[in-house]
Amino acid sequence: MGLGAVGNDPSLRSRGGVWHRGGVPEQVIVAIAQAADDELVDAMARLVPQLSSSSPTPSVAQLAEIVASPASQLLVARIDGRIVGSLTLVLFRIPTGLRAWIEDVVVDASARGAGVGEALNRFALDEARRAGATTVDLTSRPSREAANRLYRRLGFVQRETNVYRYDL
Numbered sequence: 718m719g720l721g722a723v724g725n726d727p728s729l730r731s732r733g734g735v736w737h738r739g740g741v742p743e744q745v746i747v748a749i750a751q752a753a754d755d756e757l758v759d760a761m762a763r764l765v766p767q768l769s770s771s772s773p774t775p776s777v778a779q780l781a782e783i784v785a786s787p788a789s790q791l792l793v794a795r796i797d798g799r800i801v802g803s804l805t806l807v808l809f810r811i812p813t814g815l816r817a818w819i820e821d822v823v824v825d826a827s828a829r830g831a832g833v834g835e836a837l838n839r840f841a842l843d844e845a846r847r848a849g850a851t852t853v854d855l856t857s858r859p860s861r862e863a864a865n866r867l868y869r870r871l872g873f874v875q876r877e878t879n880v881y882r883y884d885l
Contacts, residue, residue: 768822
């Protein structure tokens with residue numbers, strides 16, 4: 718997939734690929750969100766409930782914070798100009814190196830099976846590599862069978878570890 722521009726703004730980094738759903742070619746374009754505009758707010762209001770029924774939709778201020786943060790990149794995937802998926806790539810430095818983490822991957826139900834999740838993840842892996850990370854981690858519930866198959870197909874390896882959470 719090559720580098721290109723989105724719309725008329727050459728400052729937006731994007732990669733696109735042709736994917737097929739039902740025999741009809743579709744263009745999946747992935748880009749790093751540059752602003753918390755109405756389109757992004759509306760898309761996240763549609764996507765977040767498909768990811769988590771218990772998480773509130775992010776406000777415009779929260780999205781602006783994510784977009785502006787040097788530690789995160791909010792990736793959006795489009796088909797025919799419409800946002801149909803998102804992924805957050807988090808990059809942070811610790812004493813043992815630069816870490817990369819993928820969070821909150823969601824593809825709109827209407828676009829599942831069209832390669833959107835794969836395009837988002839490949840873009841995130843390229844960005845992490847470009848930034849200097851040597852590994853990328855993510856978690857996925859076992860019930861998300863299609864997502865888990867995708868992660869294995871992309872080369873992710875399930876780790877033998879314990880994940881702990883402390884609720885504040």
